[in-house]
Amino acid sequence: MEISYYPGCTLKTSAKNYEKTGLALLPIFDISPVEIKDWVCCGATYSLTSDNLMYQLAPIRTLIRAKESGNPRLLTLCDMCYNTLKRAALFIENDEEKREKIKNFMDEEETDYRGDEVEVVHLLTLLNEIGSQKISEKLVKSPLDLKIATYYGCMLLRPKEIQADSAENPQLMENIFQGMGVEVVEYPFRTECCGSYQIVNRREIILDRTKKIISSAVKNNADLMVLSCPLCDYNLEATQKELIEQDSNFKPLPVLYFSQLLALILGIDPEINDWSLHNIDPTPVLKRKGLL
Amino acid sequence: MKRIGVFICHCGINIAGTVDIEKLTSQIKEYPNVVHVENYKYMCSSPGQQLINQQIMDKNLDAVVVAACSPSLHENTFRTSVQRVEMNPYNCEIANIREQCSWVHDDKQIATDKAAKIIKSMVEKTVLDEPLMPITVPVNRKALVIGGGVAGMQAALNIANNGYEVILVERESSIGGHMAMLSETFPTLDCSQCILTPKMVEVDQHPNITLITYSEVVEVSGFVGNFKVKIKQKAKYVDWEKCNGCGDCITECPINTPSEFEQQLGERHAIYRPFPQAVPNKVIVDMDECIQCMVCQVFCPTDAIDFNQKDSIVEQEVGAIVLATGYQLYSLKNLPEYGGGEIEDVIDGLAFERLLSASGPTQGVVKRPSDGKIPQDVVFIQCAGSRDPENHMPYCSRICCMYTAKHAMLYKHRVHQGRAYIFYMDIRSGGKDYEEFVQRVMEEERVVYLRGKVSRLYEEDGKVVVCGTDTLTRRNVEIKADLVVTATPIRPIEDIDQLSKLFKISINQNGFLTEAHPKLRPVESLTSGIYLAGCAQAPRDIPDTVAQASGAASMVCALFSSDQLYHDPIIAGVDEDLCSGCGICVGVCPYSARTLNREKGIVEVNEVLCEACGACSAACPSGAAQQRNFTDIQLKNMVKAILG
Ligand SMILES: Cc1cc2nc3c(=O)[nH]c(=O)nc-3n(C[C@H](O)[C@H](O)[C@H](O)COP(=O)(O)OP(=O)(O)OC[C@H]3O[C@@H](n4cnc5c(N)ncnc54)[C@H](O)[C@@H]3O)c2cc1C
Numbered sequence: 001m002e003i004s005y006y007p008g009c010t011l012k013t014s015a016k017n018y019e020k021t022g023l024a025l026l027p028i029f030d031i032s033p034v035e036i037k038d039w040v041c042c043g044a045t046y047s048l049t050s051d052n053l054m055y056q057l058a059p060i061r062t063l064i065r066a067k068e069s070g071n072p073r074l075l076t077l078c079d080m081c082y083n084t085l086k087r088a089a090l091f092i093e094n095d096e097e098k099r100e101k102i103k104n105f106m107d108e109e110e111t112d113y114r115g116d117e118v119e120v121v122h123l124l125t126l127l128n129e130i131g132s133q134k135i136s137e138k139l140v141k142s143p144l145d146l147k148i149a150t151y152y153g154c155m156l157l158r159p160k161e162i163q164a165d166s167a168e169n170p171q172l173m174e175n176i177f178q179g180m181g182v183e184v185v186e187y188p189f190r191t192e193c194c195g196s197y198q199i200v201n202r203r204e205i206i207l208d209r210t211k212k213i214i215s216s217a218v219k220n221n222a223d224l225m226v227l228s229c230p231l232c233d234y235n236l237e238a239t240q241k242e243l244i245e246q247d248s249n250f251k252p253l254p255v256l257y258f259s260q261l262l263a264l265i266l267g268i269d270p271e272i273n274d275w276s277l278h279n280i281d282p283t284p285v286l287k288r289k290g291l292l
Numbered sequence: 293m294k295r296i297g298v299f300i301c302h303c304g305i306n307i308a309g310t311v312d313i314e315k316l317t318s319q320i321k322e323y324p325n326v327v328h329v330e331n332y333k334y335m336c337s338s339p340g341q342q343l344i345n346q347q348i349m350d351k352n353l354d355a356v357v358v359a360a361c362s363p364s365l366h367e368n369t370f371r372t373s374v375q376r377v378e379m380n381p382y383n384c385e386i387a388n389i390r391e392q393c394s395w396v397h398d399d400k401q402i403a404t405d406k407a408a409k410i411i412k413s414m415v416e417k418t419v420l421d422e423p424l425m426p427i428t429v430p431v432n433r434k435a436l437v438i439g440g441g442v443a444g445m446q447a448a449l450n451i452a453n454n455g456y457e458v459i460l461v462e463r464e465s466s467i468g469g470h471m472a473m474l475s476e477t478f479p480t481l482d483c484s485q486c487i488l489t490p491k492m493v494e495v496d497q498h499p500n501i502t503l504i505t506y507s508e509v510v511e512v513s514g515f516v517g518n519f520k521v522k523i524k525q526k527a528k529y530v531d532w533e534k535c536n537g538c539g540d541c542i543t544e545c546p547i548n549t550p551s552e553f554e555q556q557l558g559e560r561h562a563i564y565r566p567f568p569q570a571v572p573n574k575v576i577v578d579m580d581e582c583i584q585c586m587v588c589q590v591f592c593p594t595d596a597i598d599f600n601q602k603d604s605i606v607e608q609e610v611g612a613i614v615l616a617t618g619y620q621l622y623s624l625k626n627l628p629e630y631g632g633g634e635i636e637d638v639i640d641g642l643a644f645e646r647l648l649s650a651s652g653p654t655q656g657v658v659k660r661p662s663d664g665k666i667p668q669d670v671v672f673i674q675c676a677g678s679r680d681p682e683n684h685m686p687y688c689s690r691i692c693c694m695y696t697a698k699h700a701m702l703y704k705h706r707v708h709q710g711r712a713y714i715f716y717m718d719i720r721s722g723g724k725d726y727e728e729f730v731q732r733v734m735e736e737e738r739v740v741y742l743r744g745k746v747s748r749l750y751e752e753d754g755k756v757v758v759c760g761t762d763t764l765t766r767r768n769v770e771i772k773a774d775l776v777v778t779a780t781p782i783r784p785i786e787d788i789d790q791l792s793k794l795f796k797i798s799i800n801q802n803g804f805l806t807e808a809h810p811k812l813r814p815v816e817s818l819t820s821g822i823y824l825a826g827c828a829q830a831p832r833d834i835p836d837t838v839a840q841a842s843g844a845a846s847m848v849c850a851l852f853s854s855d856q857l858y859h860d861p862i863i864a865g866v867d868e869d870l871c872s873g874c875g876i877c878v879g880v881c882p883y884s885a886r887t888l889n890r891e892k893g894i895v896e897v898n899e900v901l902c903e904a905c906g907a908c909s910a911a912c913p914s915g916a917a918q919q920r921n922f923t924d925i926q927l928k929n930m931v932k933a934i935l936g
Pocket residue numbers: 438439440441442443444461462463464467468469470471474476477478479507508509616617618619620621640641642645691695698785791825826827828832833834835837
């Protein structure tokens with residue numbers, strides 16, 4: 001089965017590991033992702049201005065490309081892309097007047113778009129549809145004695161109209177990993193804010209958040225953390241180095257995209273990972289747990 | 293020929309402003325059967341009514357048409373008025389030329405023509421109107437009250453004190469409801485048990501009240517004045533005729549299980565009564581827990597234990613029903629942001645009431661559930677699921693501002709050095725002496741009120757960390773609390789859907805029973821003879837509950853004030869000569885008023901149940917189902933008059 005795929009910018013740059021491992025998972029379940037042609041920026045943050053429709057053009061263009069591809073679903077890996085694309089689709093689906101305006105503006109575009117022709121779906125949702133049972137059947141390594149902390153942040157879960165799972169008690173990653181015998185530790189900050197774009201001008205906020213979130217996961221005995229959002233990854237992973245310098249008591253924790261861990265467990269060649277993209281080297285713990 | 297008088301009202305300028313009254317009057321004068329036409333500024337005024345009555349006598353009128361406002365406003369006025377000169381009220385009809393004509397048109401010409409058509413069509417109806425007499429039905433002057441909380445008890449006592457018999461059905465083994473669980477009550481802080489127990493005893497001992505506890509109504513049929521109900525009495529495994537409530541069996545029972553009454557904070561045995569002051573003071577056996585060791589049987593001095601007891605059904609006939617099934621609290625399980633019920637030291641308001649209660653599991657010493665420590669920092673969260681249309685309940689639960697203030701105060705009275713924090717959205721203390729009570733809590737008790745919501749809670753190092761925001765200082769707050777008390781929404785009982793189907797009464801989008809009119813008929817349901825009281829209708833405190841229950845009781849007494857009941861005679865009958873017994877009308881009748889008599893091969897009508905909706909008349913293929921004074925011929929003539 002084919003599915004259209006929208007990568008977005010980070011998956012081609014700092015989140016290459018996510019793209020490579022994420023896409024490598026799909027053939028195992030007979031799904032072939034097809035990257036849509038001529039995709040553009042997703043908009044990066046969903047615009048809340050109601051009178052300037054310019055900001056909606058980028059995601060809607062991408063949705064038009066997806067519609068042209070002929071597949072009813074559009075796969076995203078990045079939580080940000082998921083959020084902006086899905087909200088833009090909902091926006092024009094529900095507002096006829098704005099939809100007409102955008103259509104008129106983009107008159108060089110051959111195809112027009114109503115909002116409901118393409119379903120934006122996140123990789124985690126797709127895997128949950130496949131189901132933990134089917135995934136576990138493909139298990140190559142039974143990762144004994146592995147404790148992970150899952151981290152969701154916000155883009156996948158909020159606002160309610162587009163949420164992929166419950167905002168307060170999401171289970172998308174739990175379902176997959178618990179099904180294969182990995183222990184998911186309990187800690188209070190799975191859905192805490194990572195600080196988001198405050199990283200640009202108020203770095204101290206992110207340092208503060210990272211310390212709180214990572215320390216709590218460590219305290220609850222996590223061996224590593226998995227997540228699905230490149231911005232969360234950047235905030236929670238890269239800043240740990242600074243925290244180590246600031247505070248000798250700070251205990252770092254390796255952070256991986258969930259697909260990296262899943263790919264290892266399902267026996268996909270670890271070489272597709274570029275471990276140098278990690279600031280906190282996960283390889284020692286992965287070796288210790290027999291995954292490398 | 294019928295002699296009809298037409299009386300046209302100006303309604304000040306409401307009608308006269310857009311309808312040319314004089315022209316209209318002269319147009320109608322010409323119409324067949326009309327022997328008198330007159331107009332007047334305010335027909336509904338006393339001189340207006342007298343004018344009509346005078347003409348009825350002078351011109352020897354058989355019927356009148358009053359062309360005025362909507363019949364929903366003054367039909368009753370005019371029909372009552374014409375009776376004074378001995379005209380049958382159903383020979384007085386209203387032609388609505390205000391709401392349906394003058395108010396919706398600007399053009400005088402068009403409005404005048406239309407008013408003429410409306411009046412002519414009503415004259416056509418009146419020509420064939422028959423004099424009718426109200427239908428009378430006997431009233432069974434016995435009431436059924438469902439739910440033995442303070443609402444049900446109050447209603448039962450009021451009705452019983454008026455001299456009528458009452459059956460009170462309660463599904464638990466004791467009456468009392470939630471009020472029996474409360475410690476002290478705002479704003480006066482009287483002890484809940486102390487004011488409730490005398491009422492419970494009064495209910496039990498009242499000669500006019502039959503108390504049926506541990507029972508539920510399972511079937512209802514009939515109609516106002518004449519309901520038939522089946523009540524299922526659940527097996528108690530104890531012969532209550534013999535049980536003297538000594539409690540010896542309880543002390544000897546080896547099984548311990550969490551007590552529902554104590555909100556799982558204390559234990560009870562498999563043979564038990566929910567609380568020591570239970571009324572009736574009798575025990576029941578919880579078969580899910582019982583291991584049938586028979587110790588109770590051995591120790592029972594009256595030989596009351598009976599493991600062969602079965603559920604039984606009793607039938608009763610009553611004239612009126614009061615629904616007072618109360619509420620339940622929204623479960624903490626629904627609030628993952630507040631631990632989803634997994635954190636032991638995060639409890640709801642009723643659990644805190646039990647911790648405060650002198651007869652509770654801790655004898656009134658505030659101890660937290662996890663380790664029994666006396667909490668030094670307690671956080672109270674108001675609106676924990678109320679006023680949250682996106683995630684939980686959209687409505688305000690109305691009593692939580694008050695009971696949370698009470699909780700904080702009582703906590704401070706018990707633990708003087710303790711610190712109490714209340715997160716709130718707004719303080720809604722609209723009640724007699726309520727605002728003063730809250731102010732006292734803020735100022736004298738030094739409780740910290742923080743305006744903002746709590747975003748999450750989590751357990752850490754034996755504390756519950758509460759992350760919230762104080763929107764007044766615009767700062768995030770984090771409090772390491774020993775105990776968190778959440779004010780979760782007031783919800784209708786779990787099986788409210790079944791209840792509403794059973795009694796054929798509607799519920800609103802949140803599951804609360806719907807009153808007949810939100811302002812003017814607040815204690816009646818839309819089904820006549822069924823009344824509402826207490827939190828089953830909407831969240832409310834004890835004073836409001838008791839007031840509403842008394843209201844419902846007085847409606848019942850008003851119904852019982854006569855042994856006859858009058859029903860509007862405008863109903864759909866059956867012309868036995870025309871009816872073929874096809875039964876189509878039986879299926880379309882929404883009130884179950886029609887039944888097929890197979891022996892006679894015709895349909896029969898229960899006139900009291902018929903609400904004159906006309907569905908049967910429309911469905912009847914032979915014209916046998918005719919609504920009185922709305923017959924097919926009348927309607928055809930009316931349409932002709934309008935089109936002509
Ligand atoms: C934490 C808390 C604190 C409170 N503190 C105060 C206070 O200080 N002051 C104050 O004025 N108010 C207070 N209240 C409000 C008070 O509890 C209610 O106003 C009052 O109990 C409502 O009485 P009720 O009879 O309508 O309902 P309930 O007390 O719920 O009684 C309903 C009864 O009906 C029975 N029942 C339900 N369904 C059926 C059925 N199908 N068949 C037969 N029986 C049935 C139930 O078992 C129950 O006995 C508080 C409420 C809470 C939650």
